[in-house]
Amino acid sequence: MARQKAMLNSRSQGVEQKWVCILLVLMSASAASSQHIVETLPGFPGRLPFKLETGYISVGEIEFFYYFVQSTGNPRADPLILFMNGGPGCSGLNAFLYQIGPLKFNVTDYTGGLPSLLYEPDAWTETANIIFIDAPVGAGFSYATSTSSTIPTDTLNSAQMQAFLRNWLVAHPSFETNPVFVGSDSYAGLYPPMVAMAILQGNEAGLKPYVHLKGMILSCPHTNTDLETNARIPFAHRLALISDALYKSLEVNCGGNFVDSTNANCTKDLATYNKLIELINETNVLDPVCTFISPKSKEAFKLATPNQEEHRRSLQDSSKDYLVSLRRPRDLWCKYFDYLLVDMWGNYPGVQEALHVRAGTVSEFFRCNISLAYSEDITNVLDYHKNLTRLGMQVLVFSGDHDMLMPHNGIEKWIKWLDLTVDTDWRPWFVDGQVAGYTRKYQEGAYRLTYATLKGAGHSPPEYKRRECYKMFRRWIHYYPL
Numbered sequence: 001m002a003r004q005k006a007m008l009n010s011r012s013q014g015v016e017q018k019w020v021c022i023l024l025v026l027m028s029a030s031a032a033s034s035q036h037i038v039e040t041l042p043g044f045p046g047r048l049p050f051k052l053e054t055g056y057i058s059v060g061e062i063e064f065f066y067y068f069v070q071s072t073g074n075p076r077a078d079p080l081i082l083f084m085n086g087g088p089g090c091s092g093l094n095a096f097l098y099q100i101g102p103l104k105f106n107v108t109d110y111t112g113g114l115p116s117l118l119y120e121p122d123a124w125t126e127t128a129n130i131i132f133i134d135a136p137v138g139a140g141f142s143y144a145t146s147t148s149s150t151i152p153t154d155t156l157n158s159a160q161m162q163a164f165l166r167n168w169l170v171a172h173p174s175f176e177t178n179p180v181f182v183g184s185d186s187y188a189g190l191y192p193p194m195v196a197m198a199i200l201q202g203n204e205a206g207l208k209p210y211v212h213l214k215g216m217i218l219s220c221p222h223t224n225t226d227l228e229t230n231a232r233i234p235f236a237h238r239l240a241l242i243s244d245a246l247y248k249s250l251e252v253n254c255g256g257n258f259v260d261s262t263n264a265n266c267t268k269d270l271a272t273y274n275k276l277i278e279l280i281n282e283t284n285v286l287d288p289v290c291t292f293i294s295p296k297s298k299e300a301f302k303l304a305t306p307n308q309e310e311h312r313r314s315l316q317d318s319s320k321d322y323l324v325s326l327r328r329p330r331d332l333w334c335k336y337f338d339y340l341l342v343d344m345w346g347n348y349p350g351v352q353e354a355l356h357v358r359a360g361t362v363s364e365f366f367r368c369n370i371s372l373a374y375s376e377d378i379t380n381v382l383d384y385h386k387n388l389t390r391l392g393m394q395v396l397v398f399s400g401d402h403d404m405l406m407p408h409n410g411i412e413k414w415i416k417w418l419d420l421t422v423d424t425d426w427r428p429w430f431v432d433g434q435v436a437g438y439t440r441k442y443q444e445g446a447y448r449l450t451y452a453t454l455k456g457a458g459h460s461p462p463e464y465k466r467r468e469c470y471k472m473f474r475r476w477i478h479y480y481p482l
Contacts, residue, residue: 033057033171036356041103042348044117050102050125054355057171059163061149065141065357066168067092067132069102069125079477080129080178081217082165082195086186088157089372091140091365092132093342095185099219099462100124100469101132105341114348115341122470127477129175131168135161138372141352143361154378158194162202162211165195169209179214181394181477185460186406189221193384200391215394217473220406220459223414225379226259231410233258233273238409239285239402242276282405283335284458290334335463342367382414389418392446396476400457400464401437408453415451420444429472429482436468439482450476 035055039047051070056063071078085094097104102123106116124130134140136152150156161182169176182192182199199211222228237247246269250258254266261267281287345351346365388395397415399408420442428435429452437453452472457464475482 033167034356035171038354038356041117041354042350043114043345044103044119049119054357055171056358057164057167059160059167061144061146062137062160063143063145063358063361064137064160064164065092065134065143066164067096067101067355069096069123069130069132071125071127071129072102073127075129076174076178078128078178079181079214080131080175081124081181081183082131082133082161083183083217084133084135084161084185084188084191084195085139086184086188086222087139087368087370087372088136088152088154088187088374089139089366089369090186091134091342091346091367091369093134093140093346094367096132097342098338099185099460099466100130100473105338105345107338107341110341115345120466122467124470124473126470127474129178131165133161133164135164136372136374138374139369140346140365141355141357141362151373151375153375154190155194158191159198161191161195162198165199165211166202166207166209169211173209176209177212180211181215181217182213183217183219184221185219187222189218189223189406190378190381192216192218192221193381193388194378196388196393197384213393216388216396218395218397219461220399220403221397221411222406223380223385223411224382227380227414228406228410229259230256231407231413232404235404235407235409236273236277236280239404241280241285242273246272246276277404280404282403282459284400284402284464285404286402286456287335287458288333290336339367382417385414386418389420389444389447389449393448395447395449396452396473397449398437398452398454398461398469398472400459400461401453401455402457403459403461405459412451415442415449418442418444418449420447420449423448424481431468431471436465436472441481450482452482 033055035053038052038054041048050072053068053070054066055068056065083092083095083100085092095101100123102120102125103117104120106118109116134142136142136157137144137149138152165180182195184192193216196213196216199213203210203213233242233247233250236242237244250266250269250273253263253269254261258270279289281289343366346367352365397411399406399411401408421444422440423443424441426438426440428437429439430436435455437455439450439452442449442451454461454465454468462469472482
């Protein structure tokens with residue numbers, strides 16, 4: 001504790017001082033909330049076989065909507081996870097229905113109308129309490145009570161998330177002593193280290209209730225924009241998407257910097273690279289490219305080296321961008337068809353009534369709101385990660401080995417930058433007797449970081465390997481080796 005206090009008091013950067021002020025303002029606001037138990041949902045036959053609560057938690061002028069699934073194991077002892085989706089602008093239903101939650105759509109038999117739901121046995125809620133949140137404001141069913149509310153930013157949303165968590169715990173005092181983890185997917189990978197630091201600072205400042213933060217869970221996390229962009233070309237070369245000759249030329253002419261080089265030969269090589277991979281699906285290089293069949297222009301989806309805004313938009317996708325009439329024959333299958341179902345389901349009046357969404361607060365539900373007003377003010381959270389290595393966090397980082405949007409080699413590079421001691425070196429890990437991926441474990445004092453790849457998975461891993469991701473999580477959260 002003394003070491004944590006010294007670390008927290010030693011941070012003198014301007015953004016951190018600004019954060020403390022934001023935290024105090026947010027926590028001084030009214031912590032109004034409303035909760036409802038949901039026993040049935042349109043599209044699911046009978047009563048839900050788990051405890052689902054939905055509701056709103058107020059943070060300043062923002063009403064954050066959430067979906068809380070109580071662990072079907074031992075809810076009073078199992079960890080409590082605040083899980084944030086990427087975009088920015090994706091609803092918590094994205095993780096709930098497509099990644100780690102207890103329900104999923106019956107995409108195989110869909111022929112139209114209200115989509116039907118199936119129970120998912122490999123849900124993380126088998127052994128954890130999970131809060132799925134619609135954040136930042138404008139995502140899902142969350143809304144602002146004032147038209148003059150501040151446009152969300154990475155920093156502001158992270159501060160709001162720690163305030164949301166404390167306010168949620170005020171409304172749920174029976175979970176105040178549970179171990180807490182902050183988790184995320186894709187673009188939201190920026191948030192957990194900032195939220196974790198905000199929680200620790202809030203604890204040190206005496207904010208109540210005290211949050212028993214234990215660690216972070218990061219799925220294909222956005223961490224450093226330049227590093228991730230630079231990792232894509234080596235990744236493409238490893239998978240034989242570009243030739244040895246082009247890769248060597250890029251290395252020589254760009255010097256390893258593929259983001260903002262002004263070298264004419266580098267620019268020429270990048271143009272060749274972009275042409276070669278423009279028909280490759282970045283989210284999973286093995287999947288068909290189906291975005292170009294939409295009414296939007298091909299240029300809207302071009303996989304060029306992104307600037308900051310393009311990078312953000314590449315980390316989210318809107319089901320409205322894809323052909324609505326596409327059916328399920330496998331030779332015509334597009335993964336993004338599956339996403340259309342939540343947009344249809346979420347806009348049914350009966351669904352919103354069952355979820356207890358406040359009428360008139362959201363004009364239309366989107367899985368991912370690409371029109372969200374959002375200002376990015378953070379492109380690199382490595383310093384947050386570095387400081388947290390001194391504060392005893394337990395961290396799980398995992399990625400799909402066919403994800404070119406957030407390449408595994410880029411993630412491995414920033415983990416190496418943390419300069420941790422290797423506890424268990426690179427080895428395969430198994431599910432049902434088969435190699436599920438590869439893993440390496442690090443430590444630094446009380447800090448532990450487990451990194452794992454998911455063999456054959458894209459972006460995001462649980463959408464491709466749900467069972468393997470659950471087995472990985474279950475072992476890790478209970479302190480077993482993968």
